[in-house]
Amino acid sequence: MPPFDSISLPLIDVSCLLHHDSDVAQNELIRTTSNAILDALAQYGAFQCITATSNNFNIFDTAELLLHTSKTDGIGAVKRGGFVRGYIGMGHESGGAALEVKEGFSYGDSESCASSNKLTGENIFPPSLSANEKEKAQDYYERCCAVARAISQGLAIALPDNPLLQQFSSENDARLAKAISLLRVFKYFPYSAANSDNAPHSTSAAIPHVDRLGSSPHTDWGYLTLIQSNEAGLQIASTPTVVPETVWRTVEPIPGAFIVNGGDYLSVLTHGRILSPLHRVVNLDNSFRTSMVFFYYPPYDTKVPAEFDLELLNESGESSKAVERLKHLSLFQDQRSDKSKGRKLDLKTVCFGDYISSKWESVSRDY
Ligand SMILES: O=C(O)CCC(=O)C(=O)O
Numbered sequence: 001m002p003p004f005d006s007i008s009l010p011l012i013d014v015s016c017l018l019h020h021d022s023d024v025a026q027n028e029l030i031r032t033t034s035n036a037i038l039d040a041l042a043q044y045g046a047f048q049c050i051t052a053t054s055n056n057f058n059i060f061d062t063a064e065l066l067l068h069t070s071k072t073d074g075i076g077a078v079k080r081g082g083f084v085r086g087y088i089g090m091g092h093e094s095g096g097a098a099l100e101v102k103e104g105f106s107y108g109d110s111e112s113c114a115s116s117n118k119l120t121g122e123n124i125f126p127p128s129l130s131a132n133e134k135e136k137a138q139d140y141y142e143r144c145c146a147v148a149r150a151i152s153q154g155l156a157i158a159l160p161d162n163p164l165l166q167q168f169s170s171e172n173d174a175r176l177a178k179a180i181s182l183l184r185v186f187k188y189f190p191y192s193a194a195n196s197d198n199a200p201h202s203t204s205a206a207i208p209h210v211d212r213l214g215s216s217p218h219t220d221w222g223y224l225t226l227i228q229s230n231e232a233g234l235q236i237a238s239t240p241t242v243v244p245e246t247v248w249r250t251v252e253p254i255p256g257a258f259i260v261n262g263g264d265y266l267s268v269l270t271h272g273r274i275l276s277p278l279h280r281v282v283n284l285d286n287s288f289r290t291s292m293v294f295f296y297y298p299p300y301d302t303k304v305p306a307e308f309d310l311e312l313l314n315e316s317g318e319s320s321k322a323v324e325r326l327k328h329l330s331l332f333q334d335q336r337s338d339k340s341k342g343r344k345l346d347l348k349t350v351c352f353g354d355y356i357s358s359k360w361e362s363v364s365r366d367y
């Protein structure tokens, strides 16, 4: 693996957006913070995010226990039309052709019930996980929702003319977002772990000989992604697609901080002003890496505004570079391994939740 430079992302403390009050000095800080968020997401599509209580949460022991007890209890995943909860063994998901050398655990809102829509349903926690650890995992979900909502409120302040951004930062929409957003615990292994002899539990014997990666190059489909990791390995591309000139830069994790990525849907709603960065995960030094990846979504029933049309946007004088970038987002790509089966949905005719459900189905892999 060649050496990679690091990318230096802005570090933003979003505490003032988490604890609103109407005092005037606070308002100035809120405005400055909101503009800093917008600037970072417009320039890099990402930033490092801290809050006053960043160092109070050590989630990695809980992450380890979630994965460990899933394996010892032998729990698998429940997959239902794009809804995924529970333990995902190595090789069972990929955003591209590579074998992603990682295992994962997927969970969401603890109050979510199956009847609401395709993205809601009960979590599958391993029976031998202690009540205390389960509570820590659930509290962490709440914390991620609160921080993501604070950031979305900042964006609504920085972009007052965008009606959907205003709406998504409201209490009602934040509640709907919380019901369908998703937390993924990932453990990335040294690539040698994918050789069938020493493959971890639940990996089927015959894994095809394809490229190994931690996570294939992709953009995140949703609104915002919050990532917390104990090791480097996440990299952001210098170009919107993988081309020979692409330079990959490593994001160095700051203990306690979230790395925040703009998502494809947010990029769409801001006509490409906010970037959804192309990123991947590589194993830099044969080590294990754990990350908590929180995908924050808009409400299930959200529809893209009727005026959203890539061709029309081009003609309407939006910066063509920004519009050009939108076409390459993973949200619009067909990520199925077998593209001949079924059909790809059109984001202009179906709501966000139905569309994302079909995206999750498309990255499921069975070897
Ligand atoms: O584990 C990470 O650092 C990021 C993973 C990621 O990009 C994803 O799951 O979408």
Ligand SMILES: [Fe+2]
Residues within 6 Å of the ligand: 218, 219, 220, 225, 279
């Ligand atoms: Fe991602």
